Amino acid sequence: MMEVNRINWSTADEETKKRILTRASMDISDQIPVVSEICANVSARGDQAVLEYTKQFDGVNLTAIEMRVTPEEYALGKAQVDPEVAAALRYAAKNIRAFHEAQKPQPMWMMEVDDGILAGEKVTPITDVALYVPRGKGSFPSVLLMLGTPAVVAGVERIVVLTPPNPEGKVDPAILFVADLLGITEMYKVGGAQAVAAAAYGTETIPKCAKILGPGNPYVTAAKRLLMGVIDPGIPAGPSEAIIVADGLATPYKVALDLLIEAEHGPDSASLLVTDSESLADAVLHDLEQLIATIKNPMRRAYVLEVLRRYGGIIVTKSVSDSIAFVNEYAPEHLEVMIQDPFSYLQSIVNAGEILLGEHTPITLCNFLLGPNAILPTGRHARTVSSVSLHDFLKRSSIGYVTEKALQRMAPYAVAMADVEGFETHGDAIRKRFINKSS
Ligand SMILES: NC(=O)c1ccc[n+]([C@@H]2O[C@H](COP(=O)([O-])OP(=O)(O)OC[C@H]3O[C@@H](n4cnc5c(N)ncnc54)[C@H](O)[C@@H]3O)[C@@H](O)[C@H]2O)c1
């Protein structure tokens, strides 16, 4: 008999509630000491330190030159991609591109806020960005599609891909295929905390970047948190997590199938069914047991079992509105709504990285090829943070222009505000302008 959390939310004790709501991604205290040392070493010894850590953690002995993926490796890797996979990646790339093109803001806008006073904004791409594509418990060409597409559409000048090498010192051919599809030519075989540190400080081989984006394990997360004063760490994207919110009319088999999607990422992931129906919970449990027995990969089966007894499982609520309240408190990365008339709940769901409606929109689709970005905030950050988007690769500069006549009108107000805040030279820049002019 497998062990699955089944928690009645209205009567659950505080400790259980805290474990479920907190999940794994917030606690990186175990990784901080080792990651601090990695960051300090990479800052002091550059390539040499990166290569030592690559040997220690990825089991590969590379030279500095071998870290950069060569055009020959691109060509060889691309040729190894199965035609069916290539077609799928092309299809995904098309949808993801279309979605992110639609996010394009106006390059510049201006308005007259008052007579003779113009104000607006100008949008500029970030010049250099590192994209972290994980490769520990899986291979993630889709992550490169999700990161690379908005970077390319935004017009980022220098796009640098960092991804751990496999034990043979190679990059996954599908990653090379996607990079080529996107026209990204700069890639380094480096992973974990040492990759984040290398992008933050720069080494002899790996360029210093202004920002790093991409999900990763607790070592990657810890490095981003420690180096946030040196490099912009982008959105917090840690262990994957999902909620399937369902009522008594949902199909148990489909709920069970979808509950297993994100549970296979790793033992620290979370996957929850939230339902007001005890009978749905019973039926899903039954189907889960049968489905888990059919998972072929023993590592993935072990992850799923661990997730369901640790941070995942089934939450039983008293009503659909209590289920929605739980969702909003939890703020999941991925959310599936398997309630009758799912569109009618869209307004009341306020905290979720992604909201997938109905029984025919499993998380798998949005992970890979629906179009929206699958790199989403985890660990309750969906309360304030959005998915990766075009806007992560752009920044806005405010623009202002004032005529002489308008300045005269604004002057007394500006001086009054400078004086009340006690800023003398702020006020003088207005006052003395007029004195000088008349003398
Ligand atoms: N939120 C999202 O959008 C999203 C998307 C995809 C994946 N993910 C998550 O990203 C994570 C990917 O993690 P991963 O492990 O598969 O790949 P990863 O690339 O993040 O980690 C692998 C690297 O970790 C380092 N490492 C491993 N053991 C170490 C140790 N003991 N000490 C120091 N460094 C060590 C190694 O350098 C290795 O290169 C998963 O948790 C997955 O759920 C999230």
Ligand SMILES: N[C@H](CO)Cc1c[nH]c[nH+]1
């Ligand atoms: N579920 C991940 C985001 O949490 C995305 C992904 C890529 N591949 C498989 N899954």
Ligand SMILES: [Zn+2]
């Ligand atoms: Zn996934």
